[in-house]
Amino acid sequence: MAIQPTELRRILGHFATGVTVVTGRSGTESRGITVNSFTSVSLDPPLVLICIDRRARTYEFLPRAGAFAVNILGEHQRWLCERFAxxxxxEVQDELASVPHHVGITGAPLLDGCIAYLECRIVGRHDAGDHAIFIAEVVTATAGEPSPPLLFFRGTYPRLARAEIFA
Ligand SMILES: Cc1cc2nc3c(=O)[nH]c(=O)nc-3n(C[C@H](O)[C@H](O)[C@H](O)COP(=O)(O)O)c2cc1C
Incomplete structure (x- = not known):
C-alpha cells in the first residue's frame, strides 16, 4: 500500500534542516517563500537546488524572475520563516515591502540580518511529482550575522546551545 502524503511528511520531518527564505524580483513584483529543501549540488561549477510545490505561487514566479536569493535564517528570524510560509x-505585488532588506547584484531582495546569502541564476527546472526542482548557478555567496541557525525538526524549531556552535 502506498504511503500517505501526511505520513511521509511526518517521517521526513525527522531529517533536521536549516531554514531559508528564497526571494526574487521580476519588474515591480517581489516574492519570498520559506524553503527547507535547499541543497548544494556542485562546487565546480557552483550549483544548488530548491524544490518548489507546483501549487505555490513561487512556481510560476521564479522562471519570470530568472534569479533568486537564498537567505539563510538565524534563530532570531523565526518570524521571517513564519511570514513567508x-x-x-x-493583490500584493511586493511581498517584501514591509520587510527590511537590501537589493543584491541579481536584483533579488536580501533580507537584513541573515546568517548567509547566496544569489543564484536559474539554469534548469525539472518537474517531479507535485514539486519542481530548480537548479541554479551560484553568482555570489556571502556570510552575514554570526548568529546560530534557525533549525527545523519534526515541525518544531529546536535551538542549538551556543557552546555547540562556537566551540
Ligand atoms: C520550515 C518550512 C519549510 C518549507 N519548505 C518548503 C519547500 O522547500 N518548498 C516548498 O514549495 N514549500 C515549502 N514550505 C511551504 C511554503 O513556504 C508555503 O507553502 C508558502 O506559503 C508558499 O508560498 P507561495 O504560494 O506564495 O509561493 C515550507 C514551509 C515551512 C514552514
Missing part, C-alpha cells in the same frame, strides 16, 4: 493576499 503564509501566502499573501492575491
Amino acid at each position: 503564509r501566502r499573501s493576499a492575491p
